[in-house]
Amino acid sequence: MQMMTFTGWGVPEKATDTSRLPKLWPFAHRVIGLTPEMARPCVDPATIRLPESRLSAASIRELGACVGVDHVAVDHGTRLLHCYGKSYRDLLRARLGQVERAPDAVVFPGTHAEVERLLAWAGAQGVRVIPFGGGTNIVGGVEASPTIAEPIVTVSLRRLNQxxxxxxxxxxxxxxxxxxxxxxxxxxxxxxxxxxxxxxxxxxxxxxxxxxxxxxxxxxxxxxxxxxxxxxxxxxxxxxxxxxxxxxxxxxxxxxxxxxxxxxxxxxxxxxxxxxxxxLRPREYRGFLFPTFEAGVGYARRIWELGLAPTTMRLSNAQETQFGMVLKPPSKGLSHLATRAAMAYLRRVRGYDLDQTCVMILGWELPADELARKRRAALRLLREFNGFDGGAGAGNAWYARKYDYPYLRDLVMGHGGMCDVTETAVLWKDVLPTYDRIHRGLREEVQAPDCAGYVGCHLSHMYAEGVCLYFTFGARQDERDPLGQYLRVKGRAMDLVLSSGAALSHHHSIGYEHLPWLGQHVGPLGLKAFRDLKRTFDPAGVCNPGRLVPEPDSLMTRRWPGRAAGTDSVPQP
Ligand SMILES: Cc1cc2nc3c(=O)[nH]c(=O)nc-3n(C[C@H](O)[C@H](O)[C@H](O)COP(=O)(O)OP(=O)(O)OC[C@H]3O[C@@H](n4cnc5c(N)ncnc54)[C@H](O)[C@@H]3O)c2cc1C
The missing domain is CATH 3.30.465.10 (Uridine Diphospho-n-acetylenolpyruvylglucosamine Reductase; domain 3)
Structure with missing residues (x-):
């Protein structure tokens, strides 16, 4: 069963090949001050010390009786790979070899009945369990908190794969x-x-x-x-x-x-x-350009008003658009000339300022006649917003590369950079003011004396009533206190999100990382309802302790600066 590397994303063979992206390092240097020479190796995962398993040999045998002896792992490698998810905070600690608490065993049940048996055993033994899917969450969702004294068994669901x-x-x-x-x-x-x-x-x-x-x-x-x-x-x-x-x-x-x-x-x-x-339906993706973010937002909203919703729509702000250009392999020959001619046309004839230009990816996966009808209408509407159709080539190229982008974070972290994301959802009327507030706040956080820092944003996941705003931020890492730096920036982003009346998260969930703000999102009665639910389904607190229901001493409420349990955002039980 192949798992991702402990210290990064995905599989090593797919790591970003910078030799094919000649504009990448100049961009990284200009924006966040990184150079290829700043390589920061990470520790060898095999040398990371894990705390001793708190499960006795008898308990391990009992686990074997629940799920089969071949499906219980207590070896270093398996425990390590189930310690963290894939947030910046996770990868930072992984790269530094910091693991305070690890699962005491990892089990791989193969049937629903085995999961039932396991939960009954855990309840009787006072053991805690953490469900584990792919471990890709970026909120601290699968981490075993050092504050948990009881043994912890991580339950990988990977054998339920039919x-x-x-x-x-x-x-x-x-x-x-x-x-x-x-x-x-x-x-x-x-x-x-x-x-x-x-x-x-x-x-x-x-x-x-x-x-x-x-x-x-x-x-x-x-x-x-x-x-x-x-x-x-x-x-x-x-x-x-x-x-x-x-x-x-x-x-x-x-x-x-x-x-x-x-x-x-x-x-x-x-x-x-x-x-x-x-x-399965025919698919087409196209790339559009807009002179400003505001024009793109107006276009997106109008598409929805007209009942022309596509399958995918993603509008990048100017900085994310520029970053996207940097990630395009250089064009040659006719295609290079065509790109240059299009840029000159946009500047001279359409009045675009290329530093403010924003790209939108629009995709349809629909029955062929509906696709053609929606494409026609979308192209016609471009005129109203001074938009430009970059064609299916641009859209399909984005589609083909979309799973490569997560590997870039490893490159940045491997060269002394910090980068992470924060996302939320807002009503259409609040899109631009919320974007401005969060964007401005993040820019203040990431700027350094010699470079401005990176704050990209895209609008995606659209609805009739509103949309998700997804920010990516990057800066040079503060090597004296990298975790403190990250918590400060992320904390500022979350404060801005909640004080804007926006959603705590549109799709990344709560985990540990967003827990200090949960009370603001759901209110005291909402928190009580979550606690009552927990009491009904899991009265002894066996399952994923510290998630959904803030505990007075849970990991993030204890560690997040200035956000100890008992503050107004995390009422005491
Ligand atoms: C590079 C990158 C890109 C991402 N892109 C997206 C994106 O486009 N959209 C998006 O929504 N998210 C995205 N995420 C976040 C993450 O992939 C999602 O949260 C995803 O849904 C997590 O799935 P997983 O199987 O990895 O769950 P895990 O990380 O293993 O677990 C997540 C949470 O679910 C619980 N859990 C897992 N399986 C079960 C189960 N069977 N029963 C009960 N609880 C369970 C865990 O205990 C944990 O609390 C991204 C993350 C990364 C690192």
Whole structure:
């Protein structure tokens, strides 16, 4: 079972090849002051010391009785690979070899019944369990907090990786929660279907993880977020198994499956889900340009008003657009001349300031006639916003490279840089003011005396009523206190998000990293409701402690500067 490297993203073979991107280092130097000579090696993971397992030999044998002896791991490598997710904070500590607490064992159940047995055993023994899908979360969702005294068993769902049923007439499929994106799409594509959920982490994240975090994929404009696709769930909880009926809609009180969606493993373990699937359709992606971010936002909103929603729409601000250009392999011959001619035309005839120009990727995966109709209308509407059609080449090139971008963070971190993301959702009326506030605040945080720092942003995951704003920020790392630097910048971003009335997160979930702000998002009664839910499904606190329900001494409330438990954002239980 191949897993990602401990200290970075994905697999080493796909690391960014800078020799093919001649503009990358000059850009990195100008914006955040990095050079290729600043290489910062990370520690050899094999040398990282882990705390001794707190499970006795007898407990390990009992775990073997729950899931099969071959599916219990206590070796250094497996424990290490299940310590962290993939946030900047995780990778920073991984690169420095800092692990305070590790799972005491990792188990790989192969059936729902084994998960039930495991939870019953954990409840009886006072053991804590952490569900683990692909480990790609960026909020501290799978980390074992050093404040937990009890033994911790991480439960990898990766053996639940089969499609269990496909009901073609209803357009629903029942799928194992541990299926990785490519496994799931392969199984469906072979039968002419797709789930149509493609987060940037698609290659390494799982169905169960998507559901547990309320994930969003790039086709959410047409397909919705993952919660819009869940028709039914099977969940093992310490209080028993919950099966929600796979029916299109029900008027039977609050929707129980939606209480489980986004519960981050704190209420139980999702073992399978019945999901709405769609037939595979023709696909086309195009790249548009706009003279300003405001013009692009206006265009995006108008498309929705006119009922012309595409499958994917993603508008980058000017800095992200410039970064995108840097990541394009150099064009040659005619294509190079065509690009230069187009830029000259935009500047001279259309009045574009190329430093302010913003790119939009628009994609349709629709029946051919509907695709043609929507494309025609989208192209016609460009005129109203002084937009420019860069053609299908630009859009399809973005589509082909989209899973390569996450590797760039390793390059930045490997050369003394800090970079991370923060995202939220706002109503259309608040898009520009919220963008301005967060963008300005982040710029102040990342600027250095010799360079301005990087604050990219894109608008994506659009709805009739609003949209997700997704910021990426980068700066040279403060090598004296890299974690403190990150917490300061991320903390500022979160303060700005919450004080703007925007969502705590649109799709990255809460984990540990967003926990200090949860009270502001849901209010005191909301927090009480979460606590009551936890008491119902998991009265002894077996599942993923410290998530969803802030604990007085949980990892992030203890460590986040100025955000100790008991502040107004995290009321005491
Ligand atoms: C480079 C990169 C790009 C990303 N792009 C996107 C994106 O485009 N869209 C997006 O939404 N997110 C994105 N993410 C975040 C992350 O991929 C998502 O949160 C994803 O849904 C996590 O899935 P996972 O299988 O890796 O879950 P994990 O990280 O293993 O777990 C996440 C949480 O879910 C719980 N959990 C996992 N499986 C189960 C289960 N079966 N039952 C109960 N609880 C469970 C865990 O305990 C944890 O709390 C990205 C992350 C990275 C690093």
């Amino acid at each position: 499609m269990l049923a496909l009901d073609e007439a209803s357009g629903v499929a029942t799928l194992g929660a541990g299926m990785l994106g490519p496994e799931l799409e392969d199984a469906l594509n072979r039968r002419g279907f797709t789930l149509g959920h493609f987060p940037d982490s698609f290659e390494f994240s799982t169905l169960g993880g998507w559901i547990a975090t309320r994930s969003a994929g790039m086709q959410s404009d047409a397909r919705g977020k993952i919660e819009d696709m869940v028709v039914g769930l099977t969940v093992a909880t310490p209080s028993g198994t919950l099966v929600t009926r796979a029916v299109p809609r029900a008027a039977a009180g609050p929707d129980l499956k939606q209480l489980i969606v986004g519960s981050e493993g704190a209420l139980g373990i999702i073992t399978s889900a019945t999901m709405r699937v769609a037939r």
